[in-house]
Structures are given as structure tokens and as C-alpha cells.
Amino acid sequence: MARRAFTLVEILIVVLLAGLVTTLALAPVVFAVRRVVETQAADADAGALERALAFIGRDVAAALRLAPFALKVEDHRALGGVEDDVLFVASTAPAKQNLPVGNLVYRIDRGGPLREDTPPGLYRWFLPGTDLEKIDAAKLRGETGQLVLPGVTAFGVEVVDRSERHKEYEGDLPVGLVVTLARGQGKDxxxxxxxxxYP
Known part of the structure; x- marks a missing residue:
């Protein structure tokens, strides 16, 4: 009995189908990798600091418009005298969605060797139903917050009140805020x- 061999056309069809299946299987992986690379590139460009500052300004302004009764700035310094401030803003913004009011907190979480899953950077927390006086910002961890911008090495906040700048503040709606962000060290x-x- 004669054995029938595969024709060249059949072999080409099998190779084409295998290639098509491989391409379809790898497409989501390629897409995910591309998104990660694009996000990292967006975070690395010079405009990332401007976008982060604009986000903070809009976020704080929305909270202050609805809750012009509490703002707090704690002045801290990290190693080398780098600004490491903490910004607290009382917010009633969630009340529009029938959610409990709370506080916004901005500060740097520098991660650490035992917390490799937390990239260093500027983080934002919304703490619903909390009293501003009872928040210990040092206990907040990046894993429970929202990463605003990775790689931030300095976060400085000063309150402008009656044409004076205050590094420490607690009180009503101020005239304005001066917010400083920095990434990198030395000449980089x-x-x-x-x-x-604020009006």
C-alpha cells in the first residue's frame, strides 16, 4: 500500500496557520508591553512634572472649593535637606456622590528594600470619614495610595497668606499654594x- 505524502501547499497552509495562531496569542502581550513602555516614556519626559503639578492644583482646588475650612501643611526634610512635605486637604467632594467626606493627603513614599513592589514617588491618598487631626502621614504606604508621579525626590508646599509664605500651616482657605516638585539628583x-x- 502506497503512503501518501504531504504536498507543498498543505505544508505551507500549516505553517501559515501556526504563524497566525502565534500572532494572535502574542498580540495582547505585545500590546501590554507597548503600553508599559509608553507610560514610562510619558513619566520620563520633561512635561511629567507639569502634568503632575496641574493634577495636584485641580485636585486641591476642587476639594477647597467644597470644603474651605481645613488645609494643613507639614514641613519635613529628608536626608540632605530635601523637601519632604506633607499636604492635607479636607474634602467634601465625595458628598456629591453620596460618599463619606474625608481628606486628601499628598506625600512622597520612598519605598525601600523590603517594599520592592512600591516604586518611589509622589502618592495621593483619599481617606474617607477620617478626622484631619488623627491622620499620621508617616504610616501611609504607597500600596494603599495612588501613584501621582514616580521618581519624585522632593515635594515642597508653602502656603501664601496675606503675601507671606508659611512652611507650616493649618487653617482656612489660603490665598494660594506654592508647590515644588523635583526628580533626579545633582546636575540631572x-x-x-x-x-x-484661590479666590
Whole structure:
């Protein structure tokens, strides 16, 4: 009995189908890798600091418009005298969605050797139903917050009140805030400062 061999056309069809299946299987992986690379590139460009500052300004302004009764700035310094401030803003914004009011907290989480899953950077927390006086910002961890911008090495906040700047503040709606963000160190440092004025 004669054995029938595969024809060239049959072999080409099998190779084509295998290639098509492989391409379809790898497409989501390629897409995910591309998104990660694009996100990292967006975070690395010079405009990342400007976008982060604009986000902070809009976020704080929305909270202050609805809750102009509490804002707190704690002045801290990290190693080398780098700004490591903490910004607390009382917010009633969630009340529009029938959610409990709370506080916004911005500060740097520098991660650490035992917390490799937490990239160092500027983080934001919304703490619903909490009293501003009872928040210990040092206990907040990046894993429970929202990463605003990775790689931030300095976060400085000063309150402008009656044409004076205050590094420490607790009180009513101020005239404005001066927010400084920096990434990198030494001659590679990017630093940007923005003044937000509130009506």
C-alpha cells in the first residue's frame, strides 16, 4: 500500500496557520508591553512634572472649593535637606456622590528594600470619614495610595497668606499654594515650582 505524502501547499497552509495562531496569542502581550513602555516614556519626559503639578492644583482646588475650612501643611526634610512635605486637604467632594467626606493627603513614599513592589514617588491618598487631626502621614504606604508621579525626590508646599509664605500651616482657605516638585539628583535634577491662587 502506497503512503501518501504531504504536498507543498498543505505544508505551507500549516505553517501559515501556526504563524497566525502565534500572532494572535502574542498580540495582547505585545500590546501590554507597548503600553508599559509608553507610560514610562510619558513619566520620563520633561512635561511629567507639569502634568503632575496641574493634577495636584485641580485636585486641591476642587476639594477647597467644597470644603474651605481645613488645609494643613507639614514641613519635613529628608536626608540632605530635601523637601519632604506633607499636604492635607479636607474634602467634601465625595458628598456629591453620596460618599463619606474625608481628606486628601499628598506625600512622597520612598519605598525601600523590603517594599520592592512600591516604586518611589509622589502618592495621593483619599481617606474617607477620617478626622484631619488623627491622620499620621508617616504610616501611609504607597500600596494603599495612588501613584501621582514616580521618581519624585522632593515635594515642597508653602502656603501664601496675606503675601507671606508659611512652611507650616493649618487653617482656612489660603490665598494660594506654592508647590515644588523635583526628580533626579545633582546636575540631572528636574525642578518645577507652580503657584496656585484661590479666590
Amino acid at each position: 535634577e528636574e525642578r518645577l515650582e507652580h503657584v496656585f491662587v
